[in-house]
Amino acid sequence: MKILVLNGSPKRDASDTMHITRAFLDGMQQAGEQQIKIINIIDKHIGYCKGCFTCMHNAGKCVQDDDMRELLCEVLESDLLVFSFPLYCYGMPAPLKAFMDRTLPLSSMAMEKQGDRYRHTRQADYTHLKYLMICGCGFPNSRNNFEPAQMQFRQMFPNNTTTICVPENPMFNSPEAAEVTVPRLALIKQAGTQYAESGVISEQLHAEIQSPMIPDEVYVDIVNRSVG
DSSP states (O other): OEEEEEEOOTTGGGOHHHHHHHHHHHHHHHHSOOEEEEEEGGGSOOOOOOOOOHHHHTTTOOSOOSTHHHHHHHHHTOSEEEEEEEOBTTBOOHHHHHHHHTTGGGEEEEEEEETTEEEEEESSOOTTOEEEEEEEOSSSOSTTTSHHHHHHHHHHOOSSEEEEEESSGGGGGOGGGHHHHHHHHHHHHHHHHHHHHHSOOOHHHHHHHHSOSSOHHHHHHHHHHHHO
16 A cells, blocks of 8 residues: 655644654554655645646646645555644644645645535546544643644545544653553554554444553653743
């Protein structure tokens, strides 16, 4: 499988969330050899969408000549897109959002009904793609944090979509937390193997991965003492 990882963290390889992503990819590799490419979006020149819709009338050609042209080609040549990012204001970091906005050339202005909603028709064939969102946040629980990002992701990619959202994310960059982070990364690796073999992650494993590693009040106390 050809996997394109879009790392939306400005921290690049030092991203807390990339610990989760690397564990998941290791699990996929355990199931079989994968072709993986990781792109740090912060290092790419991606201008903001101008909203001119030229690309939607002009066979997908954007008026801006920047790195998005090459990135869109890589997207279409991939089998799985992995969006790895930390939660920023209940959404994705600005550089990754700019990337998402600039996928507009893949669609035309024409619309069609799919189920109970309308979508723009495709200018490129990306029906083969699968989508995975891996997101971490610094809060101690998953509820009332990840929902906006998950909804946007599923609206963008309504088919073949999987999301993994992990709270207490900064702990993955703390060696002192290894007692709880190492077992959690093992679960995430197991999820990667499951996904590579079947295309899904079991509900039980999914719930375990997204649960807090330590009690909420303990985590909050540790954070507050570190910034006090």
